[in-house]
Amino acid sequence: MKIALITAAALTALAIAAAPGVAAASEHDGDRAAGQRVYNTQCRACHTLNQGGRSGVGPNLWGFFGRAAGAVDGFRYSAAMREKATGGLVWNDETVRAYLANPKSVVPSGSMSFVGLRNPKQIIDVIAYLRHETAPH
Numbered sequence: 001m002k003i004a005l006i007t008a009a010a011l012t013a014l015a016i017a018a019a020p021g022v023a024a025a026s027e028h029d030g031d032r033a034a035g036q037r038v039y040n041t042q043c044r045a046c047h048t049l050n051q052g053g054r055s056g057v058g059p060n061l062w063g064f065f066g067r068a069a070g071a072v073d074g075f076r077y078s079a080a081m082r083e084k085a086t087g088g089l090v091w092n093d094e095t096v097r098a099y100l101a102n103p104k105s106v107v108p109s110g111s112m113s114f115v116g117l118r119n120p121k122q123i124i125d126v127i128a129y130l131r132h133e134t135a136p137h
């Protein structure tokens with residue numbers, strides 16, 4: 001009995017130590033308020049976030065997270081983006097981060113005229129804000 005308890009405790013400790021989600025979670029926890037400032041200054045001129053929002057220079061971003069790239073009806077994406085979409089590009093944490101850091105690294109000759117965000121914290125923050133604003137909550 002005692003041995004079983006000790007074993008269980010040891011296994012629990014191991015599970016906690018090994019859980020990749022624990023460290024990753026804090027890394028992914030962007031600051032939404034800071035992210036909103038990034039969006040307002042860097043993205044809002046071209047993108048709306050609300051459901052049914054109009055597309056402008058860039059497509060409306062409602063629901064884009066977890067979805068295939070280039071999926072907004074009626075928006076004229078670049079040929080490069082349409083090609084990437086056909087090739088299976090999906091917007092997730094990794095691809096959005098890469099795209100915001102340097103759009104041309106993900107969609108070379110795409111039409112998003114944006115140099116990219118240098119500061120990794122700004123990327124994490126704006127992703128936290130976008131995730132919240134572009135999905136039902």
Ligand code: HEC
Nearest residue numbers: 042043046057058059069070071077078081110111112114
């Ligand atoms: C000067 C206008 C402009 C700015 C500024 C801009 N974008 Fe874009 N964005 C675009 C255009 C145009 C596209 C479509 C690109 C293409 O078709 O190659 C796009 C595409 C995207 C996509 C892919 C959407 C989809 O439906 O596949 C995401 C995500 C995105 N932008 C996020 C952002 C974020 C976040 C910012 C701010 C950090 C930003 N953009 C700044 C114009 C802009």
